[in-house]
Amino acid sequence: MNELTLAECRVAARSIRESEFGREAVDVVRPRGTLGVIRSRGPLSLLLHAAAREGRLIWRGPDSLALLQPPGDAARPVPDLRAAVAQRLVRGWDGWVLLIPSFSLLALAALSDLVWTATGAIFFAWALLFLVLGAVVPVAVLLACGVASSLVGFARAMRRRSPEVVPYENWSMVLCHHVQVETSPRLLLREVRRGLDRLLAAEAGAAAADLGVRMSHGETTEELLCLRRGVTTEGMRAEVDAWSERLAGGLSVRLSDHRAVREPVRIFDRGGFVLWYLGGQAVVLLVLARMVPIWERASCGDACAGRPVTYGSALRWLAQRLLFTDPDGLSPVSWPAWLIGWLVSIMSAVGVLVLAVALRQYVRARDVVRSRLRETRRLLNDRSRTLIMVVTAGERDAVVAAVQAVNQGEPEPFRVAGQVVLRLGVVSRTELMLAQVEPGAVGPGSAGIAAAALIDRLDLDFLILAGICYGLRPDQHEYGDVLVCDQLRAVDHRKVTDPAEAGDPVVLVRGDYVTPSTALLSGFRAAGRTWRGTAEVHFGPMVSASVLVNSRALVDELRAQQPDALGGEMEGAGVYAAAADAEVDWIVVKAISDWGVGKTDEHQAAAARNAAAFVVHAAREQALDDVPARGRR
Structure with missing residues (x-):
């Protein structure tokens, strides 16, 4: 720019x-x-x-x-x-507007003074007088306006409880x-x-x-x-x-997308403005002391005893006027000097008021803004931060639509840890964010790697893996039913050995059998009781393996190994590993789009919508409101 x-x-x-x-x-x-x-x-x-x-x-x-x-x-x-x-x-700008015309006229006045002294031409004497008046009168008028403005501001400040x-x-x-x-x-x-x-x-x-x-x-x-x-x-x-x-x-x-460790320390002024104010007064006195003798000599003629007709006496007189008095035996006779003297006195009095009002307003406004921001920060810190992870574009769009139906917000993308994250807004007391990752639990863009990078950078409280999955119980469930994992079984890690006698190899699953956050499970179970969606919600074990299952033999094998499992998916094991290391509450919520055999896209959109709708329903039912204490999972 x-x-x-x-x-x-x-x-x-x-x-x-x-x-x-x-x-x-x-x-x-x-x-x-x-x-x-x-x-x-x-x-x-x-x-x-x-x-x-x-x-x-x-x-x-x-x-x-x-x-x-x-x-x-x-x-x-x-x-x-x-x-x-x-x-x-x-x-x-206000300083330039005030000083540039006045100093320009004063420079011309000084030049006229030199020419008048050298030639004695009366024209330059009159030019000197008018140039000085042209320089001083606007300054006097502006100073009077400043005095009036300060008094009005002081009166308003006394009446107003909160500053503008x-x-x-x-x-x-x-x-x-x-x-x-x-x-x-x-x-x-x-x-x-x-x-x-x-x-x-x-x-x-x-x-x-x-x-x-x-x-x-x-x-x-x-x-x-x-x-x-x-x-x-x-x-x-x-x-x-x-x-x-x-x-x-x-x-x-x-509010920021990230939490601050502490408030930034910002001290804009330690009282140095007092020096600026005193310095400004000194400059004004030095400039006016050059003009007062000119007015006095023009008015007193030959009887100038006790008048400020020299630069030093004028400066002493103006300094004394700051205390509303004249020095002993020294007073002006010209009306411009008399007017300037009183303006200097008023400037001194107004300076005290201005400093008092400025300090009062500064302290009051600072306290008001800090209290407002402190309250906002408290609300922000009380809010939990939830990341919903999905794999497909359909799952992403379903989550965005489900959240928009509640808060009417527009998703706002931002980039963190090499990943584009959508800020979806607030539902109940949780800040919802959405990240679309690559399928599977391994690979540079997979759910596990992305989750590990995003958990710390986003300071997450909850991590939810949502989307579609395959079901393992077609006799009990329907397409689109929502499965909430109460135990995740990582079946990729396994030992396969030959049997002692002829027969099929012996498969021993060595992967973790882990339970999601008890707080999330409790909250989602409560949300399940108030769920009025078209799909049923089921809680139970789910298997996780980085395998796209579209095989009758593999489905039969999984049923034999995990007879109580409700379904299976590909990314949960990676999400669990990242969340466990960072001590972040996690859960898997997915809806059935197929049975692991003869896959088609026919039911994927409806399944994605059901899973997203149930996650958002749980958020509305305050399942994600309470920020968990780290280490108490």
Whole structure:
């Protein structure tokens, strides 16, 4: 986005201003400065252009864009001098508007003073007077506006219980504009999340490089604050509300796909702003002390005793005015100096109020936002995280449709550990995610390898293998019946020996016979009692082997070896091995699509839908709500 032109930014700025809530959104990104009249940020087009050079502008076009703001609104590195100049211009807009005209007029006044001193021409004396007045009067007016604005802000702060202005301790989306009817607004929001991930990854990589560390990967745990007033249309506001967790005060928060180990430590200011304020006052006094003697000499004529007619005496008088008094034997006679003196006194008093209000607002807003985010984090940490693993595209689509029927959410893909995972949203108190893997328990993309990689990276609480399977009891079950495994038997690992006498080889199964999570089994059994689907739900043992069974002989062999098994599948053993090592609760829920003989696709879609529907039903029945304590499986 560094190559975005200023002309494109002008088109985008026009589109924003003409939108439904464009004016309100502009007020968010270009708030009023301390003087209450001039905006603290530059024109919108220049602001967008500078943000693009900083990498903070998520751009899909002039009618679809978002603006991210870092914690503390800190300036970010820019690629070249031109971008740095634009950044300084945009960020210090109120200062430039105040100082550049005044200093330009003062420079011309100084030149007129030199010419008047050298030539004695009365024209340059009058020019000096008008130039000085032209420089001082706007400053005096703006200072008066600043005083009034501060007093009004102080009065509002005393009445208001919660602050309007949020000190951004998190990354924030301060502007979101989308009016493209032909494209989904979710594409923009997805780019916002990816853009934030890229920005944070770049920052983390740079910080690690400074420490002599190379980062191979990272996981973003930052929560993104979304300002409702910065969204330009009602439709987009509804999309942002659905995409994030709604908070009070016109805020919502987009939670990360990963859990943070702890809250980041961010201290934006340790009181250094006091030095900036005192420094600003000193600059004002130094500039005014140059003008006061000119006014005084023009007014007092020959009787200038006790008047601030020199730079030193003027500076001493202005410094004393900070305490609302004049030095002994020193007072002005000209009305401009008298006015400036009182403005300096008021500036001193307002400075105390401004500092008090700023501190009060900062502490209050920080506490409010922290309490909101703390509550949101508590809710997030209380939520369990569940990954549903499937093998076929039909199984994937069935799970997506079953979850959408409950929460009406759109699946959001993200990449982790070389695997594309779909974030499906929340059902009851669990965050559901979906991963499609390759068939079988072995191989680079198989369920076992994928599960081992995803469990740790996603910080999972539950792992569910769902989809279709073959049944072993056609006399008792029907196509589409759901089988919930209460014991998984890994029959791949076996010993085959020749018999002592003539006959068939002796087969001894050495694989694990394991029980899924007792908590999940209990929850799914309870869900089975409230299940009103068309298919029956059965609990019992299932066999797992990396063999696609389509053989009468093999089915007969499995029935003979495992007479009580309900069915069989291919990926459960790998999922169990990965989950057991990470101490994550797991279970296998699959529906019958065939009997291991004469396979066809006829019943696969219905079986996939039944299995997915029962998993989602169990989630709705709170079977996945309680986060298990690790080590207590």
